[in-house]
Amino acid sequence: MNINFEIIIPYIPYILGGLWVTIKFTILSAFLGILLGILLSIIKISKFKVLKALATFYTSVFRGTPLILQLAIIYFATPQLINYDITGLQAGVIAFSLNSAAYTSETIRAGIMAIDKGQREAAVSLGVPYNRMMLDIILPQAFKNILPALVNEGINLLKDSALVSTIGTADLLRRANIVAAEQYVYFEPLLFVGLVYYLIVILLTYSAKLLEGRLRVSD
Template sequence: MNLDFTAIVPSMPYILQGIKVTLQIVLVAGMLGFFLGILLSLFKISRLKPLGWFADLYTSIFRGTPLILQLMLIYYGSPQIIGYQIEPYTAAVLSFALNSGAYISEIIRAGILAVDKGQQEAAMALGVPYPRMMRDIIMPQALKNILPALMNEFITLTKESAIVSMIAVSDVMRRAYIVGGDKYRFFEPLIFAGLIYYCLVMALTLIGKAIERRMRQSD
């Protein structure tokens, strides 16, 4: 074996700078995907059939095709469809948000349906408007139930963000690949990138558990 991790030590700060890019993409895409997921989940439980059909079709498309395909369609296909090239960062955020929204919508829908129907019936009997009932009564209870699943989706998004290196976004993976090409040693920088992703995932896992414990204590 011809391994020498000391050879990439000078390049480690350069790779570490990619953490900021990775987290920016994950946070922005995660928030957009969360709000999109809420909207789609409300469509799915709506009494208006066309809204439910649209949400189901949307979910089936984005869950049934690879994320990397969606990313490349948005980035490489944008000049042909809209007439100009979308920036790599924007394409990454957009593709991840659209994809994540499909998965989150199913998680939220299941959480809403898991809330005791008596809560909704009581709210309706008291004349609480539907939007207020969903916002103040149903949704808070649903979010408590689905927090672990939401954190898992966020962790998955963090790991999958590595594919943005395919469109030259300077995230952790892209920088590790550049260092590998510069040093003619790919194993060491890629292992270092893997360690960074592992630490990010472990940190998110601990944050998720802490939030879950706090929400349980507040019950």
């Protein structure tokens, strides 16, 4: 085997330059995905049948089509449809946020439905407005219960972020492929990027476990 990691040592700073792009993309997508997921989950448990049907249809579309297809449509079709030259990062954040919201909404809805109905009835009897009840009573408890699922979604977003390299965004994988093409070696740079992804996932998992432990102690 012809393996020599010394070849990529001078290019490590360049490859790691894509780390900020990957992290920024993941944070923005997760944040917007959770916000939209909360909105969708509340609509799904509401009494407005038309809105519930639209939210359900939205979820089925984004869960029933490939993520890379959604990314390609947003990136390549946006200039054609609205004459806007969208960047790869913008297209990625939009596509991943919309896709993540479809999955997250079902997780949040399940968390809300798992809360004892007696708490809602007690809040209503005390005259607590619906929006305050959801924000102050229901959602905080739901998020404690679904924290592991949300962490898994965040990890999936981080790993799937490599897909933005297919539309030219200079993330970790894109930069590793550039180095590989220039130096005619693929194993070393790709393995290095894989290690970076793995370390970030381990750090995220460990941080989530610490947070979950503190939340349990606070109960």
